[in-house]
Amino acid sequence: MKIRVFDNAHDAGVYVAALAEQVVERQAKPVLGLATGSTPIPFYQALIRLHQCGLDLSNVTTINLDEYIGLTPSHPQSYARFMWENLFSHVNIPETQIHLPNGVASDLEAECIRYDEIIRKNPIHLQVLGIGVNGHIGFNEPDDTLLSRTHIVNLCPETVASNARFFQHIDDVPKRAITMGVQAILQADQIVLMAFGREKAEIIAKAVFGEVRTDVPASILNLHKNVTVVLDKDSASELFDESGVLRRK
Ligand code: F6R
16 A cells, blocks of 8 residues: 655645546546545545646546435435536536436345446546545445445444534435445555545554454455555544654555
């Protein structure tokens, strides 16, 4: 794992956008795996700026990690709407090349199979991840086992509580989601795990330096050959030794 620590989330976002640009320029049909939540916003802002400076994204396919069950794509808190507002409405990725799970599909099991088929047909070149305070990636929550395929998940109470900041009331937060499984994440050519803020410091230390354990889902990234962990100083604060030197992975 490579670890890159930036002064702030803005600078980190610029770095991740530069990594995405390399993929977009090198691949004939680049595929980006994307996340929602607060963490990737500086990356999306930097990618939008790169697009305004001339980066063409018309060949890009995107595959998002997850979506809440029960929210239509137009719901203000759906991840589809989040992606539209924070990225897609500002760049030239054709709508037909944008993929998110459908959280209101009438047959959710069939929806998981449909989504795995999309991932199979469009192998991901660069997967961008955030991390939950409990170590989840996508919505692969801590458990005795981690599921490899796209699946329906019951969100942990701490995930519901953490995501309540986007809703008027905690009772409005959906308790279930569809998430890409860990196999699709690990099959990406390159993975970038982003985390900002002091509240992520402890779980980042566990994920980066701890053993691989299913109750710390992000630790599974240690099994991948090309992972870059992109942090600000706060989220990296538990990775420094007593003399203030960044421990090496
Ligand atoms: C969202 C996702 C989640 C978030 C994680 C961190 O698509 O996959 O794993 O990345 O919950 O969320 P924030 O960035 O809001 O702290």
